[in-house]
Amino acid sequence: MERLTRSIAQGDFASARELLRAHGHAGVNREPPAGPSGDVAPAALIEACPGEVRTIATPLGPLPYYHIRRTLTEAAPDGAEIGRDYSAVMRGARQRFSEDEALAASPGLCHAADGGPQDPLFMDTETCGLSGAAIFLVGLMQYADGDLVFEQYLARDYAEEPAILQAFADRYAPARVLVTFNGKRFDMSLIRERSAFHGIELPRRRTPHLDLLDESRKRWRRELPNCRLQTLERHLCHRRRVGDIPGAAIPDAYHRFVASGDARQMADILHHNLLDLLTMAQLVTAILTGTGPVGE
DSSP states (O other), X not given: OHHHHHHHHTTOHHHHHHHHHHOOOOTTOOSOOOOSSSSSOOOOHHHHSOOEXXXXXXXXXXXXXXXXEEEHHHHOGGGTHHHHHHHHHHTTTGGGOOHHHHHHSOHHHHHHHXXXXXXXXXXXXXXXXXXXXXXXXXXXXXXXXXXEEEEXXXXXXXXXXXXXXXXXXXXXXXXXXXXXSXXXXXXXXXXXXXXXXXXXXXXXXXXXXXXXXXXXXXXXXXXXXXXXXXXXXXXXSXXXXXXXXXXXXXXXXXXXXXXXXXXXXXXXXXXXXXXXXXXXXXXXHHHHHTOOOOOO
């Protein structure tokens, strides 16, 4: 970490890129996901996913939702260096842009680089299906007090969707820049659609939005087989997920949780969401240091 910080401070971005390439972070992986059946006893939500029930005012009246907050150090102590790398790169990132890079950069990237590590608000959703489906989880990540902090708003059943959307709207209102992966086409589009359905008003101002899928395609689409998040994760973050629930399995796992109350697979979904957010921070770090993909 000290070598990375020193390289950035000295303007030695070639060394910084080599350090980022050399050190992958497998410590954020976990045991294989729990299956929906077997001899293991069902788990209550508070046991599988420690958090708290909160109540929030919505246009439909006060509604509860489940709130999980943890730092990267708490969630994956072996992966804490990712947060330190991100913070080191973000401090003064805009000043390190060349004139040509500044002119070519998207407005979202410029806004992210203009501030400090605490300014970007990263967001990722989990839904009950594809376009138009209900949202049951909004995951957020922001840098604070020397660590990456994750907050996840979970609807414990379908009726709590308005509560998590309102919680997101309240948190989104003061955000200086929003960072997503395919969020312009999917996450924010769906949030707007579902919020309108429930009568929830999102902030009217245009918050700068950095969509990392667009940035990744611009840089690496000719070098990689595709620009899916986990492909980028393998080639740029040098991490292959172990014990991760497949994205296609998440809706059915959530429906089983709502029907049964067994929260074992909810822990897997929350970890999947956390990994997606964490990879976004690493992609920002790679983009701002000019790090390119390497073979798996």
